[in-house]
Amino acid sequence: MTSIIKSLSKISQVGITMVVTIGICFFIGKWLDKKLGTDIIFLAIFTLLGIGAGFRNVYIMIMKEYKEEEKKEIQQRNLDYKNINK
Numbered sequence: 377m378t379s380i381i382k383s384l385s386k387i388s389q390v391g392i393t394m395v396v397t398i399g400i401c402f403f404i405g406k407w408l409d410k411k412l413g414t415d416i417i418f419l420a421i422f423t424l425l426g427i428g429a430g431f432r433n434v435y436i437m438i439m440k441e442y443k444e445e446e447k448k449e450i451q452q453r454n455l456d457y458k459n460i461n462k
Contacts, residue, residue: 390437394430401426 405422
């Protein structure tokens with residue numbers, strides 16, 4: 377049960393990270409366009425930057441989780457190896 381909850385929290389964290397990052401950049405671009413009187417130049421630029429930053433953040437989160445899982449597996453293998461040799 378707890379593994380399901382952990383998985384759902386990770387998935388929702390990925391979604392929230394993407395939406396918030398893109399949303400913030402979108403509104404910054406929209407604000408700049410309004411202040412500078414441009415069409416959608418800054419909106420497009422900042423939205424693309426937000427998409428890139430969102431994917432970067434998700435990549436970092438996934439790699440961090442992967443490294444933690446890999447570390448746990450190595451520790452488990454070392455424990456199994458020690459128990460076999462006793």
